[in-house]
Amino acid sequence: MTQTKKAKENNQSRKETASKDLADFKKFMEQRGKAAQAYVSGDAEPLEAMTAEVSDATFFAPSGGSVHGAKEVLSRYTRDAKSFAPGGESSLEILQIAAADGIAYWTGFQRATAHLGDQPKAVRFNLRITEIFRRENGVWKLVHRHADPLASESNKK
16 A cells, blocks of 8 residues: 555544544533533532543633642532532533544533522623543543633623
8 A cells, every 4th residue: 555545544534533523522512511500500410520530630710720630620620519509500602612533622601690609699600611621431521621701791892
């Protein structure tokens, strides 16, 4: 087999794998949306299940600061979810999504209404989100989340 033919076959194989990764990741994002919904209702378990446990992980929180290390990030997610009371709502608005070679990401917005602790009035959250995932044992795992408040339309210049 010539090198050119071999290169074309390898390229075709990579395209097919990337296409399968993207289709699989888009389907996975449905679960990610449900995990976000559970989280703003005080249930971190679905998010914990999709968070990296073995590989490195990072979290840049909406309130500022960062957390580094898989165990530390998982602990932070668990702790932060406890600040929410049942009845929250969340939706993910995906602006960009890609997956290939066992790495995937999405960027967009998370819009949520949540009840914090015993406060009677719900609080609205509008966040800009970037999340990166890696396949671990055939399963997508969250390895990085960057969330920060979306500037209001009146603040845009």
